[in-house]
Amino acid sequence: MEDIFSYRREESFNAKEGLLKDWKITVQPNISVAGWPADAGSKALADFTALEDATIIDRLKNAGADICGATKMSEFGFGIKGSKAGEALRKKEVNAELVLDLMGEARLAAMRANVFGFKPGYGIISRFGLIGLIPSMEACGILSSEVSLIGEILKIIAGADGKDFCLPDESLLPAVEIIPGKTKVGVIREAVQGLSEKENEFFTSQLGKIKEAGWKIKELTFSEYDLCQSVHNIIGAVEASSCAGRYDSVRYGKRAPGTKNWNEMYLQSRGAFFGLLIKSYLFQGAYFQFEKYSDYESACRIRKHLVREIEKLTAQTDFLITPVRMPKNASTPLSLTETYDQFAATLFANVAGLPALCMPAGENVCGIQICGARLCDLSLLSLGEYLCNQGWGK
Amino acid sequence: MEMEAVIGLEIHVELNCATKMFCDCPNRPGDEPNSNTCPICLWFPGAIPQFGRAALEKAALLCLGLNAELQPKSAFDQKVYYYPDLPKGYQLSQAHLPLSRGGWIEIADEQGKPKKLRIHHIHMEEDVAKLLHEMEGRTPISLVDFNRAGAPLVEIVTEPDFRSSYDAMEFLKALRAQVRYVGSSECSMENGTMRVDANISVRPKGTDQMNTKVEVKNMNSVRHVGDAIAHEITRQSACFQSGEAIILHTRLWDPEKKATLPMRAKFAGPCVPDPAVPVIELSAEWIAEMKKRLPEMPAARAARFSTQYGMTAEEATYLSAEPDVALYFETLIGEGIAPRTAMHWLTTQLMPALKEKKMELASCKVTPSRFAQLLSMLAQDEINANAAREVLTHLFDSDETPDRIVAARGFKQVSDPGALCSLIDKVLAEQPAALNDLKNGQAKAIGFLVGKVMQASGGKANPKMIKEMLAGKLDSYNQ
Structure with a gap:
């Protein structure tokens, strides 16, 4: 088991009375639990201990949850290389896992572990105490084999927080009833392109099942779908570069020894302790900040446009359904491009800030993701539960 | 060839809020080093800035006090650079959408005519930490004090409307008075709550060219600003006349050498919109509420003093320059003291005595009511002017009333x-x-x-x- 966990709670634990009493939940070390190591998977933060509970941890503890350990993670949660997210669930060690979703990490991990992986919409969950990398697009994901538990956890951790002023003054909308004849689902044509024959066959058969059950399926066109990846890549890298600016070895974190002045200290500490993938991402971000700022501005403008276009798509239907390719277990380190390619089907929900749920994929050739409009997180989870009860996705 | 200077100022003013801009740490940079810090202002992993309402209100009042227009929408950006005084690799500042645009300050020019000097915009930003380099000993070390990191600042950026060091000095004096009036800052260059950078270029008089400018920093009094500008105008004019190219760079004023010395190439880093501080949207109602909170400003007060109390423009300007002096003066009037007596005794006796004793008007023992009692005794011929001056010196050290001091020390005037x-x-x-x-x-x-x-x-x-x-x-x- 130890190869899954980076930390396991050793101190005794008296669960508070609450809705989540006796439910075991793991986090990753980029989610602050007071007194626990919080290195965010990076050598740059080796030996850093969280001072306070993240707001979500505080709320979960108050609801009686047993925060029982932290699983190994990729550096700063970027990509899934090195991450053991989902493994504790697969081994039925815990009831739920919390995993930051920067571009689909929580969802892909869940698919691999044959459980549900949910990314809440933007601005629903406090980011206080989350050691993030891409503030405008990431959200704390929830993994579980039971959608209803994801819903319970979401209701407990969501909502305004005096420590995170970025949460808009909005509440989740109540779940709507799922009625097969009435509920409309949309399929984005461009999201289906590029599937292998087998993947396509599987996805089409799943759509066939819900058609038979009387659901309305609408084919949608989103010609700029591929731009989501470039936009996420540019804006994500710039935000990551800013976010990682604080890891300068001045106040905490590891410092390279024997440097003569602080310029050397910065260069050598950051050079020695950041991993290769993160370093190339930060380099890319700094490049857009210092050398190609106008391209970054263009990416921001395009994002605005994409968000509007995706809103139009969600307005035409109740939910979107897209296929998600199973991530391959690469043996060599991935390049930035390869990393991004893994998330080609999930990152549009991060760009647009929409809630998205990946269904358990088991031995299937292809995963399936459903996605709803902003603030419709609870309805989306209802749909997931409904489809699961119908034996869909198998 | 007669040369003319084109000068613009960038003025940092530290707001006197009780707490820092993005956390609840006390805004007291002078305390024991690193005592006023928290995970937010040290930018620990997982910290999120919490923009405070007090900083916004103080900054907004300052903008209104300088006739600037508050913008309905403003936002923070990240000014990216790496330096140990900056705990997160960027400074939160408003580069793209400032809190206010426009604004002006009116001064009397060298001929006494009114001259409006325009402000381009005013934006909010956080202060950085203080560095201390200890070069002595075997290993030179750099110490960082984060007490100042995150302290609330505004930066006032003027139009290049200034033509002389006189303009700049008058502008700064008026700015200081106006900001003190709205109560947003003490604006002390000596204590670092007001810091001025001057951008200076020269051109042949009568042309409208904008030549390469030089930035001058490190002046810690209004007089130093004037001296540095005058020096820089002379230096650049000589360069211009001899055909030497002027390069965009930053220079430091050396008050001992009375010269500006080159420091570094002017910094120009990227400014990226910050995703963690919410966009600031000001409603018309909120702006109206802030306008209601504006006090009578120095120029308006001077005009009123002039007509209401029959003063010269100079006297009225002097008495209204500092809000506490103006308030003190009007309290004396309220106690029944004749305006001329009040003005005369305040400006020729009390203020010089305070200066000599290095005391503040607001905190000294000579309260307006005690001073008024003294002046009434003078007006009623109970004491003479000599005795009044003597009694005043006692008022600084004793809590006794003026009439008791007069009685106890035999200052009573002989009128028999x-x-x-x-x-x-x-x-x-x-x-x-x-x-x-x-x-x-x-x-x-x-x-x-x-x-x-x-x-x-x-x-x-x-x-x-x-x-x-x-x-x-x-x-x-x-x-």
Whole structure:
């Protein structure tokens, strides 16, 4: 088991009375639990201990949850290389896992572990105490084999927080009833392109099942779908570069020894302790900040446009359904491009800030993701539960 | 060729909020190093900035006090650079959408004519930490004090409307007065709550070219700003005349050498919109509410003083420059003191005494009510001016009322005609030459004799009565 966990709670634990009493939940070390190591998977933060509970941890503890350990993670949660997210669930060690979703990490991990992986919409969950990398697009994901538990956890951790002023003054909308004849689902044509024959066959058969059950399926066109990846890549890298600016070895974190002045200290500490993938991402971000700022501005403008276009798509239907390719277990380190390619089907929900749920994929050739409009997180989870009860996705 | 300077100022003003801009740490940079810090201002992993309402209100009042227009929408950006005084690799500042645009300050130019100097915009930003480099000893070390990191600042960026160091100095004095009025900052260049950078270029007079500018920093008084600008104008004019190219860079003012010295190439880093601080949207109602909170500003107050109390423009400007002085003055008037007496005693006695004792008007023992009691005794001839000055020195150290000080120390003025008459006779007996002058009708002797009688009375005699009585004697001798 130890190869899954980076930390396991050793101190005794008296669960508070609450809705989540006796439910075991793991986090990753980029989610602050007071007194626990919080290195965010990076050598740059080796030996850093969280001072306070993240707001979500505080709320979960108050609801009686047993925060029982932290699983190994990729550096700063970027990509899934090195991450053991989902493994504790697969081994039925815990009831739920919390995993930051920067571009689909929580969802892909869940698919691999044959459980549900949910990314809440933007601005629903406090980011206080989350050691993030891409503030405008990431959200704390929830993994579980039971959608209803994801819903319970979401209701407990969501909502305004005096420590995170970025949460808009909005509440989740109540779940709507799922009625097969009435509920409309949309399929984005461009999201289906590029599937292998087998993947396509599987996805089409799943759509066939819900058609038979009387659901309305609408084919949608989103010609700029591929731009989501470039936009996420540019804006994500710039935000990551800013976010990682604080890891300068001045106040905490590891410092390279024997440097003569602080310029050397910065260069050598950051050079020695950041991993290769993160370093190339930060380099890319700094490049857009210092050398190609106008391209970054263009990416921001395009994002605005994409968000509007995706809103139009969600307005035409109740939910979107897209296929998600199973991530391959690469043996060599991935390049930035390869990393991004893994998330080609999930990152549009991060760009647009929409809630998205990946269904358990088991031995299937292809995963399936459903996605709803902003603030419709609870309805989306209802749909997931409904489809699961119908034996869909198998 | 006659040259002309084109000058613009960038002025950082530290707001006097109780807490820092993005956390609840006390805004007291002078405390024990690193005592006023928290995970937010040290930018620990997982920290999120919490923009405070107090900073917004103080900044907004400052903008309104400088006639600037608050923007309905403003936002913070990340000014990216890496330096140990910056705990997160960027400074939160408003580069793209500032809190206010426009604005102006009116000064009297060198000929006394009104001149409006325009402000381009005012934005909010956080201060950075303080670095201390210890170069002595075997290993030089750099120490960082984060008490100042995250302290609330505004930066006032002017238009290049200034043509001389006089303009800049007058602008800064007026700015300081106006900001003190709205209560947003003490604006002390000495204590670093106001820091001024000047951008200076020169051109042949009469042209409208904008030549390469040089930025000058490190002036810690208004006078230094004036000196640095004057020096830079001379230096650049000489470069221009001799055909030497002027390069965009930053120079430091060296007050001892009285010269500007090159420091570094001017910094220009990227400014990326910050995703963690919410966009600031100001409603029309909120702006109206802030406008209601604006006090009467110095220029308006000076105009009122001038008409209401019959002062010259200079006197009125002097008395209204500092809000606490103006308030003190009007409190004296409220206590029944005549405006001219109040102004005269405040400006020629109390203020110089405070300066000498290095005390503040607001915190000294000479409260307006005690000072007013003293001035009333003077007005009612209970004491004379000499005694009043003496009593004032006692007011600084004792809590006793002025009349008790007068009684206890025998400062009471002698106004009894009989006592004064015998004093005069005694002095005349001692001064035969002056008596002779008096008898010969020479009025100039009166002044000399008043002084002698005052001396003989130990300063307590009523000089007005002595003068009248001596004049009576002169008349009687010469009838």
